[in-house]
Amino acid sequence: MLAALIVALAAWANVVLVNRLDDRVEVLSVVRTVPAFERITDADLGVARIAADPGLRPVPASERASVVGKVAAVELRPGTLVVREQVTEARPPFPGQQLVGLAVKPGQMPGGGVVPGDMVLVVTVASEQPGSSAVPGGDGVRAQVVRVGPPSSDGSVTVDVVVSVPNGPPLASASSAGQVALVLLPRGG
Template sequence: MSKTQERVDAVSSNGVPHQGRVAEPVTPPRVSARRRRPGVIALSLALIAAGGAGVAVLLLQVGNRTEVVTVVRDVQVGQVVTEDDLGTASIALDPAVKTVRGDDLDSVVGKQAAVELKPGSLLTPSQVTKDSLVKAGEQLVPIGLEPKQIPATALVPGQKVQLVHVPAQGAADTGTTSAARPATIDGRVVKASGAAPGTGIVVVDVATSAQDGPTAAAWVASGTLRLVLTAADGS
């Protein structure tokens, strides 16, 4: 063997590849597959199902809309409701909410407003009436109340009241004792205005019997009338 061949074999024995030899492919490290957890998978499926159910309910609510009657202009108590006072809107309505359906709009036109109607509100059946707010055999007495005479409880149409006659300040003794029961007249609120700018006076229209109307009007003129709210049960 020649010296040259020995030198080549010596280099090869030291781990240096012969010139021109093709290197073998490197095997990549084995990566173990991630273990799937059944609980996580079940939770993911449940969340997906819940999300899909929520979307379905939302779509049903959006699609299940009802046309109802709305108020588009101010209508005072006792005023006849016209078609121009009303409009319609399509909303998702809770069955527990009592409203006038759009198909029944014509049925409320011509009725009187039992309460003050405000634009932007939904019309309910109880807010209108076909009956006159002042019934046969009644008279309407307007009563002006100063701020100190206005009850903290809001006066609303239909509220039962008593008109009480009180002695005027400085009036002469009529011979009656202070313990005598004052004269009273039963009435019913038909309408209450807002407080007048500057004075704060509120005008309340009270329906009384025809025979008591003139007496109540006289008490108002003399400043000897006071308005008292009656209990809801009439006692």
């Protein structure tokens, strides 16, 4: 009788386990880092099976084609699930913004560099030429990093940032004169 009870409990446990596995859904996961504002490729995505949860809103694996070719709105990291808010159609600049390439020399940005998605403060550095104009906003201009180019032979890099429309031309001018430096702001800051 005890043996029959154990067999019945084991069978019941197997049924519960199989039913729980059936509650899992296939969703998109990230398998390779995708920097903010870069296109998402098929190779960047994987499939994860998770328990259905109304508090989570990951993109179903069946909708993979709707994500491939889109742009990451934030940096996508391996091991995370893809949600719609992380995917966009367009790259910056957006309305009211301008994209500015800043030539930044060594020592004019943090030693660890900056990455797409970082928020920075673009400040004017001392000019070697008298009468040069300063960048508006005395304390610097807030900007978001979109791309970082490779280092040139002298160690300088071009950092593409988006800024509000009135700040674009003065920043471009200051950058061409070698008068800008980047201050990294805290995440979310």
